Amino acid sequence: MKQITFADAEYAGKRKQTRKELFLIEMDR
Structure with a gap:
């Protein structure tokens, strides 16, 4: 799993993003 x-x-x-949003961003890469 890639580290942020x-x-x-x-x-x-x-941007005050949630952990879920961060996760989705990472998955989209």
Whole structure:
């Protein structure tokens, strides 16, 4: 399973995305 990078976490945090949304983004890559 791919790990979310710090940059991704920072971006997601700024967008205030949920863990589910982050997961879906990772799966879409």
